[in-house]
Amino acid sequence: AKPLTLSAPGKAILHGEHAVVYGKAALAVALNLRTFLRIKPSNNGKVLIHLPNIGTSVNWETFRLRTLLTVFSGNPEQMDALKEFAGITTELSAAESLGTLAFLYLYLSISAKYGWSEEEMDLINRWAFRGEQVIHGKPSGVDNSVATWGGVLRFQSGKFTSLKRVPTLRILLTNTKVSRSTKILVASVKDKILKFPAIMNPVLASIDAISHECESVLEAMAVSPSQEYYPVLEELFDINQHHLNVIGVGHSSLDNVCRVTATHGLHSKLTGAGGGGCAITLLRPDPLMVEAARQDLSACGFECWETSIGAPGIC
Numbered sequence: 001a002k003p004l005t006l007s008a009p010g011k012a013i014l015h016g017e018h019a020v021v022y023g024k025a026a027l028a029v030a031l032n033l034r035t036f037l038r039i040k041p042s043n044n045g046k047v048l049i050h051l052p053n054i055g056t057s058v059n060w061e062t063f064r065l066r067t068l069l070t071v072f073s074g075n076p077e078q079m080d081a082l083k084e085f086a087g088i089t090t091e092l093s094a095a096e097s098l099g100t101l102a103f104l105y106l107y108l109s110i111s112a113k114y115g116w117s118e119e120e121m122d123l124i125n126r127w128a129f130r131g132e133q134v135i136h137g138k139p140s141g142v143d144n145s146v147a148t149w150g151g152v153l154r155f156q157s158g159k160f161t162s163l164k165r166v167p168t169l170r171i172l173l174t175n176t177k178v179s180r181s182t183k184i185l186v187a188s189v190k191d192k193i194l195k196f197p198a199i200m201n202p203v204l205a206s207i208d209a210i211s212h213e214c215e216s217v218l219e220a221m222a223v224s225p226s227q228e229y230y231p232v233l234e235e236l237f238d239i240n241q242h243h244l245n246v247i248g249v250g251h252s253s254l255d256n257v258c259r260v261t262a263t264h265g266l267h268s269k270l271t272g273a274g275g276g277g278c279a280i281t282l283l284r285p286d287p288l289m290v291e292a293a294r295q296d297l298s299a300c301g302f303e304c305w306e307t308s309i310g311a312p313g314i315c
């Protein structure tokens, strides 16, 4: 049988991480860094699932895939069976687990076709969310939605709205390589809010306002591209990075990224759960500053990728 190839975009949260867990708006973007999956059915009742980016291959029996599919589409409570699936995905990001799921869907939907209907995309998104529940505990749903739909999404209270027009915006994604647990960080934010509600709730409200402000700027930028928007976007990055430190999800490695990029006139913030993990740096069209910043970040032991926002979803 013919192998099938599928890919899903990575995601970054521009603004609203953590606050989104409390019903505030988050602005999430699909990145032009994709995870590819190949599936190759064979005659011996097995299916080879290959994720070339991370060098993982699993050879699953077809009946096992069918059982998983039944669980995914039928009974969301059956988490034990999902854990089996999580066995191969614990090392993967949302995009990767989504891709795996979509692959299963693609393969098992019999009609091996490219392009899905709205309903099918919804289904893929829901399955990916269940995969996330196994891996992360209580996810907001932002990761799987961006990996499914792509583009730029405003995500709030489990609902997302796609921005109609997306400006060209380049981002440097830096992996500090400091590992952290999203689950533990989300729990620590909860503790802080319970301990100091009058202090923390205004910070969450401010993060919400930042997401909305950034959305307006991106929309204006998409309609009439201009350099004048960069200082505003950069200032929003700076303010939010301070807020994220206030709610306790900063890390010295992230401070380092901000400091190093600032020496090159660039502005950064953490993205996602914080406590290490990744940071994003807003890039202006001038490529000279970027190369120098990259070199300094690499010298700190960080790994960087230059990318842009608004990539297509799963395809």
Ligand code: PMV
Pocket (backbone or CB within 6 Å): 016, 017, 018, 019, 020, 021, 138, 139, 140, 141, 142, 143, 182, 186, 271, 272, 273, 274, 277
């Ligand atoms: O670290 P990531 O990329 O999985 O993002 C976590 C984002 C949080 O807002 C902290 C949690 C969530 O589920 O939205």
